[in-house]
Amino acid sequence: MNSSILRVGNGGVQSAASVARREAWLRRLPLVPAFVYVVLVTQIPFALTIYYSFFSWNLLKPGSFKFAGAENYARLLTDESIRTAVLNTVVLTLCVIGISVVLGLAVASLLNSEVFGRGLMRTLMIAPFLIMPTAGALIWKDTLLNPLFGLLPNLLGPFGLGRVDWVNRFPMATVVAVEVWRWTPFMMLIILAGLQSQNPEVLEAARVDGANAFQAFRRITLPLVRPFLELGALLGSLFVVQTFDSIYMLTYGGPGEDTTNVPFLLYIVAFQGFNIGQASAIGVVAVILTTIVATFALRTLFSIFHVEARH
Amino acid sequence: MSAKVEAGGRFQFPTKKVAWSIVGWLVVFIFFFPVLWMWLESLKTEPQAASSPPTILFLPTLEEFQTVLSGDFPPFFINSAIASIGSTILVLVLGLPAAYALAIRPVKRTQDVLFFFISTRFLPFAASLVPLYLLARDLQLLDNIFALGLIYTTINLPLGVWLLRSFLLEIPPELFEAARVDGASFTTELRRIVVPLIAPGIAATSLICLIFSWNEFFYAVNFTSSTAATTPIFLVGFISGRGLFYAKLAAAATLASLPVLLAGWIAQKQLIRGLTMGAVK
Numbered sequence: 001m002n003s004s005i006l007r008v009g010n011g012g013v014q015s016a017a018s019v020a021r022r023e024a025w026l027r028r029l030p031l032v033p034a035f036v037y038v039v040l041v042t043q044i045p046f047a048l049t050i051y052y053s054f055f056s057w058n059l060l061k062p063g064s065f066k067f068a069g070a071e072n073y074a075r076l077l078t079d080e081s082i083r084t085a086v087l088n089t090v091v092l093t094l095c096v097i098g099i100s101v102v103l104g105l106a107v108a109s110l111l112n113s114e115v116f117g118r119g120l121m122r123t124l125m126i127a128p129f130l131i132m133p134t135a136g137a138l139i140w141k142d143t144l145l146n147p148l149f150g151l152l153p154n155l156l157g158p159f160g161l162g163r164v165d166w167v168n169r170f171p172m173a174t175v176v177a178v179e180v181w182r183w184t185p186f187m188m189l190i191i192l193a194g195l196q197s198q199n200p201e202v203l204e205a206a207r208v209d210g211a212n213a214f215q216a217f218r219r220i221t222l223p224l225v226r227p228f229l230e231l232g233a234l235l236g237s238l239f240v241v242q243t244f245d246s247i248y249m250l251t252y253g254g255p256g257e258d259t260t261n262v263p264f265l266l267y268i269v270a271f272q273g274f275n276i277g278q279a280s281a282i283g284v285v286a287v288i289l290t291t292i293v294a295t296f297a298l299r300t301l302f303s304i305f306h307v308e309a310r311h
Numbered sequence: 312m313s314a315k316v317e318a319g320g321r322f323q324f325p326t327k328k329v330a331w332s333i334v335g336w337l338v339v340f341i342f343f344f345p346v347l348w349m350w351l352e353s354l355k356t357e358p359q360a361a362s363s364p365p366t367i368l369f370l371p372t373l374e375e376f377q378t379v380l381s382g383d384f385p386p387f388f389i390n391s392a393i394a395s396i397g398s399t400i401l402v403l404v405l406g407l408p409a410a411y412a413l414a415i416r417p418v419k420r421t422q423d424v425l426f427f428f429i430s431t432r433f434l435p436f437a438a439s440l441v442p443l444y445l446l447a448r449d450l451q452l453l454d455n456i457f458a459l460g461l462i463y464t465t466i467n468l469p470l471g472v473w474l475l476r477s478f479l480l481e482i483p484p485e486l487f488e489a490a491r492v493d494g495a496s497f498t499t500e501l502r503r504i505v506v507p508l509i510a511p512g513i514a515a516t517s518l519i520c521l522i523f524s525w526n527e528f529f530y531a532v533n534f535t536s537s538t539a540a541t542t543p544i545f546l547v548g549f550i551s552g553r554g555l556f557y558a559k560l561a562a563a564a565t566l567a568s569l570p571v572l573l574a575g576w577i578a579q580k581q582l583i584r585g586l587t588m589g590a591v592k
Contacts, residue, residue: 027416030408030497031424034468037405041465042431045439045446052441107342110335114328121335123576124343130575131346132526134543135564139349142549143557149361151348181342189583193591231587238433245528245543249550263529266437271533276441283437294433298426 046287053280060274072281082282084257085265086289091172092261093240096179097233103180104187104232105225111188112195122192129185137249140178141167171251171259178246183239187232194228195221227300234297241290262286349568352561360557375562384563387545390456394541395524398463399517402471405464406516410475411505415487425473429588432469436529447534456539459531463524470523470588471516477589478512479505515581518574525571542567 056068076082107125111118128136147153147165156164167174198221206216244263247253253260253268260268262282270279352360354371409428413421443462444453452458482504490500506513528543535544546567549560575582583591 024419026497027412030412034405034409034428034472035424038428038431038465038468041443041461042434042439045442046434048442049438049440107335107338110331110338113331113335114325115332115335116328117332117336121339123579124339126575126579126582127343127346127572130522130572131349131568132543132546132564132571134526134528134546135349135568136345138546138549138560139345139352139564142560143348143352143360144345149363149557151365154364181345184342186586190587190591193583228591231590235587242435242529248528248532249547263435263437266440267529267533270441270444276445279437280441283435283440286435286437290433290435291430294430297433298429 049280049283051280052276053284055277055280057276058274059276068277072277073285075278076281076285081257081260081265085260085262088172088257088259089241089261089263092176092179092243092259093237095176096183096240096243097237099176099180100183100187100236101191101229101233103184104191105229107184107188108191108195111192125188126185128181129183129189131182133182133245134249136182137178137246140174140181141250145174167250168255171255175243175247175250175259178250179240179243182246183236186236190228190232190235191225194225198224227303230300231297234293234300237293238290238297241293262289349561349564352557353565355558355561357555357558360561361555375558376566378559379562379566384545384566387540387542388566390459390535390539391525391541391543393456394460394463395521397457397460398467398524399520401460401464402467402520403475403513403516406468406471406475407501407505407513409472410479411501413472414476414479415482415484415505425476428469428472430469432466440533444533453534454536454539456535456541459534459539459541460524462530462534463520463527466527467520467523470519470585473588474516474519474585475509475512477584478509478515482508511581515578515585518578518581519585521574522571 053072054068054070055065056071057065111122111125115121142150144151145153145166147163152166153161153163202220203216206220211219242263243261244267247259247261247264248267251259253264263286266279266282266286269275269282353375354373355366355369356372356374359366359369413425447453447455447458486504486508487500490504495503526543527541531541531544532547535541546560546563549556549563
C-alpha cells in the first residue's frame, strides 16, 4: 500500500489518469492507519485462531503441537461442558435481555411522564450501568447477598428467608439479577430517547379521538419505539453474550458448571488448561454464533441511520 | 411541570403526578440502592459494616478510604489511568482521520468499510484471544500496561470511528468547500475546521472509550499479573473475603468506580449517542 503512494507522489509528468488515481489514494490515505491497525490486531489473529483450531496443542506439554484435523471440532459436538456452556450463554442472554428490555421500557415510560425530579431520577438510574462491573458484582455478592453478613438475608429474616445462600442456591438467577440491574439502565436510556422523539400532539389527538392510554400506547407509542427496543436488545445481547466479569466475581462459573458460559469456558480452557487448540475451536464457533446476532444488530443500526437521513 | 391551575384560578392537586412520582422514585431507589449501600458501607468501620442486623445509623468515617489509598491500591489505579487514557488518545489519533475519510470525502464502498470496522467491535474476544496471548508472551509483553493499552485501542477504535463520523456528518459541507477553495491542506482543514467543530464529538468519543477501557476485566485478568494489573484486578483480591473486609471492599469499589461514574454523569447526553455508535441522539 505504502509503496504505491510513494510512487504516485514522485511522478514528474502526470497523466489525467494518474492524477485521478493520486486523488483517490489521497482520499483513502487517512483511512490507512486505522485500517491497518484493525487488520493487524483482529483479522490476522483471527486467521491464526482458525489455523490453531486444527491443531492439538497444550502449552503445558512442550512439543505437543501437532495437526489434529477436525478433532477439536468433533469434541465440541460431544463434550458435555461445551453444550452446557452454550446453553447457559443462551439462557443468560435471553433472560437478561428480555427482562431488562421490559423493565427498561417501564422505567423509560415513567421518566417520560410528568413526574417530579425527572433529571435526578435519570441520573441516579444510570449509575448501575456506570459502576465497574467487578465492583458491582462484589457489592452484590458480599454486602447484599452474603447469608451471614449481607443486607438482604437480614431484611428477609422475618419472612423466613433469613439464611438463604442466594449465590449458591440460585447461581444462574443471581447472575441474571445482577446483569439485569446493570443492563436495565442501558435499555432505559435508548428507549427514553425513542419516547422523547415522539410528537406529543399525536398522542393528544388520539386521546381526543377516544383512545384509552393502553390503546394509545399499543397503536402509537410502541410502533414508534420499536426500532429503539430492537436496537437496545440487539446491542445489549452482543454485550451480554460476552458476560465474564460478574460470573468470575459471583460464582466463578459454578457451582459445578451451572453458570459457565462460553466466555468463561474459554477462559478455563485457554488460561487454566492452556489447551490452545481446543480454545481456538471454541473461539471459531463463538465468532460464527456472534456473527449471526451481529448481522441483525447492524441491519437495525443502519436502518435507523437511514430513517434519520431521510428527515 | 407545575401544578395545574384551572381556568377559574382554582388550584387542583396533581394526584396523578404525585402517584406516578412515588412509583417512579421507588423504582429508581431500588436500582440505585446497591450504589448507595456501597457508599454507606465504605463510610463505616469494619465491625459496623459486617454487623448483623446491619448498622443504619453510624458516624461516617473516612478511615477505610485512608487504608485503601495508603495501601497497595494506587499502582492499580495508575495502571488503569495509563491504559485507558493512553488508548483513548490513540483511538482519537487513528480514528479521527479515518472518520474524516468516511464522512467528508467518502471513498468508494464507504458502507463496506464502516461495516468492516464495526464488525470487529463485535467480534468476540474469543476470536483473537489465543494468538494475541501467544504473541504477547513471545514478545515479553505480558503484564505490560502499554500492551494492554494497545488491546483497549482495538476494542474502542471501531466505536470511535463510527461515533466521530456521526459528528463529522453534521458539519455543513460548504465549510470544507470554502477551505479547499482557499487552498487549505488536509492538516490545516483538520486543525482549523474539523477539530474545533466536533470538539463535543471528541469529548463524547473519549468518554465512551474511557468507560469501556476503565471497566475492562477480561483482558486485564488474562494479560496482566502484578506490575501492570488494573483496578478491577485489585478488586479480585476481595473475592475470598469472608465478611471481614466489607468496609475496605466498599471503599475500594467506590474509588474504582468513581472516575467512570463521574464522567458518565457529567456527560449524560453524550452517553446514549456513544453507546449506540451515533445512531440515537
